[in-house]
Amino acid sequence: MLLSVEPVRTLGDPDEPRLTFSEDDEASRERLLLVDGQPAFELTFWCGTCQILFQRRAGSTETFSPEGDDPIEAFGSLLPRGEYQPLLLEVRPRLVQPSGPGDYFAEEQVATWGLDSFWGLPVYPRTPYYRTFETAVDDEAHFYEFVVPMVPPSWNERAQVEKYAAELASGETPTLVAVSLLDVSEPAGADGPDHYTHWALTHFLLDGHHRLQAAAETDHPVRLLSLLAVERGTAGVGSVARVPELRARDPKKRP
Structure with a gap:
């Protein structure tokens, strides 16, 4: 729900943001989300036909809770200077383990691109993550949404997760915060049997890790404040502008 x-x-x-993005141009060997200058996630390559990717790296080791009356400005201060689309979403998260049931990389991505040509395996994100929403863009494209924790759920304190699970059961609906990217990839020359364009809205969770795990374990919805970086994904600005409309649609799985 939007x-x-x-x-x-x-x-x-503009000077020293804690989170930055590597330059995504043809000369770059990889796209990265960095924390304090250290690679935290490898991202979808710039080419526009490559597989969707968020792969955890060694720099992804902490969460963020900046102070301020305006959460958009407070969390925005962590980010590199640029244009961001604030979205408030309702999500009902489902925790997915890499190569487990429901893993996008082992299922939908393999169906389109096939197995990795070198490893002979699905892409491995090196982190559990949450699936929250998907819908059709049109007859030739499908939209997927992911929430990626900055630290894995196994790092969360069990007592805190149980505390927030009780609050959710009492009717509370907390608001979590993420910086988000839209990547769009058209699988030209891919080996899989099911060819269509993949739109991936990936939320990198900054605050709310215990609450999100509690929501997944209890099947409760939570709110997610997404700061969608307009010019940092592989999607064009026009595609980013369509996210509110797509996110307001009814969820629909690809047949």
């Missing part, structure tokens, strides 16, 4: 959309805002620290 709860609200704010106008695109200029956010971010």
